[in-house]
Amino acid sequence: MNKYRSHTCNGLRKKNVKSKVFLSGWINKKRDHGNLLFIDLRDNYGITQCIIDKENKNFKDLEKIQLETVIKVKGKVVNRSNETINKDIDTGEIEVSIENFIILGTCKELPMPIFSDQEYAEEIRLKYRYLDLRRKKIHENIILRSKVISFIRSEMNNLGFLEFQTPILTSSSPEGARDFLVPSRLNPGKFYALPQAPQQFKQLIMVSGFDKYFQIAPCFRDEDARADRSPGEFYQLDLEMSFVEQEDVFEVVEKLLVKTFKKFSNKKLISDKFPKITYKDALLKYGSDKPDLRNPLIINDITEVFSRDDVSFEIFKKLVKSGSKVRCIVTKNTKDKPRSFFDNIDKWAKDQGASGLAYFTIEKDKEILAKGPVGKFFSKESLEEIMKKTKAKVGDSVFLACSKQKDLEKITSIARDKIARDLNLIDENVFAFCWVVDYPMFEIDEQTKKIKFSHNPFSMPQGNIEKLNFEKPLDMLAFQYDIVCNGVELSSGAIRNHIPELMYKLFSIAGYDNKQVDEKFSGMINALSYGAPPHGGIAPGIDRIIMLLANEKNIREVTMFPMNQNAQDLMMNAPSDVSEKQLKELNLSLKLKK
């Protein structure tokens, strides 16, 4: 090929035996027999075993060489005898008998081993990311990421979408996450913001008449990290389409995701057509707007049962009178589970800050009865009503929680997950997608008690626009949707509001007057008044798609150069101090909090 190599480290096979070759790569592993030395040479493509014995004048030098040194070896491909074939590597039928070698890159003592399945502290992995990235698992994750992105690009092209770049330096917006700010030198005292998403730009692209747009877009949000959330930056497959309804967007995304997940994972999709669940139903049945549909357990509301006179569960009855609700999770055929199974779940719920999970098991002697600590509070008839409401059968158990709606949703949601895991009900080898639809347009801010946009201020409200009831904004639904896979929120999108007057109206409900809207969204609102097409889109999170495909729980495992939890790049030392001169040019001075 060139002066460094005739083949890659995965290029040689039996048919190459007897040919003279040269390979370059890293010394992955040495096995030194004193008079015979094996060297596993590694590059991006694979590993080739190289061998040298003491008859060769280079033997002593190679024996002393450090692991991870980059060398070029020249030698002859030889057959391995049957007993010495290594089936674990592609090149395992042959080896290269080294004639001579040169060092291309020396290596100091390593801060961490490369050839090892050990887990290391995050700190050292991030500081020496270029070493960490040599390791098999993460190296393959990053390659997967590249392949998935390039596949998505080509599929989007096939579907008729055009890829455009949008600005990285843009303006700060009042809604949403905290912005990253960039001071402007030419405009003293003013700041750019990095885009939280190309939301307004992609709508402007539609107004500009381009019909279908996509971009693998970097998004920047200055919020605290989580295992599945990088601090700072992440990537979305941002897309937008003109003259579409919700179903048109769904069709494109389903096609794309089904193809992508089938191509890059062995896990089965539960269904190629993603079921739709309303936001309201999701919160009732799963306690969450990102339900894991691999989990067969369903939450039922049985508040009404607690107003019956033949139910004597006084604690719950009292709470229900003061506005709490009762919801339950039924587990199939668990009457013979040991007491510890139930008590563990109750104890776990208490650890989660709930008042615990009451439970009973439905049994039948002569007639239906409930066994367990709270079983005695329920009459036969009340149990039959619960069975009817929840489809529970004799032999099933019922876990009960009672609380105000928000807390109840929270505890039943995590209890649903916990119980399913304890009972081993979740099939780890499938992908279960769903759409969550019909998000409310507005919600009450818990802190300020004021009305705010529940999702995206640019979403189109549902229903006949002429007849919208602005008096009851909390009842207003939006053409706003999320896509969820295995309990992971992959993306959200919406049909946009392209009507300026309606936009002003909705913003006024959220507490912005026309002047503020004009100031903050001048580009958008102006554009919409010069002939805007109806349009909508969505933005699936690339990093989370790769996490699902790579079966990783942490986003750093699919990110090449991630920051740590405190948004620091330990390898590049970012963020860092800047010079007085730089600050002066920007008209900035620092005033640090103590």
Added chain:
RNA sequence: GGGGGUGUAGCUCAGUUGGUUAGAGCGAUCGCCUGUCACGCGAUAGGUCGAGGGUUCGAGUCCCUUCACUCCCGCCA
């Protein structure tokens, strides 16, 4: 901003109710070994037990403060 976990050799970890000189594997260095593929065998070096303070005759171990990393809550239209 709050809560949990972790911190002992270059790396991964063990270290008992507080008690002699803090250990192991990998790695490093040196020696032996011609068919290994996590090669094997022997030896040597390597420690501010995250940091600071306290209790005690005596602290890796108990108490307080603090730092770093990580997970979670808040936050993330």
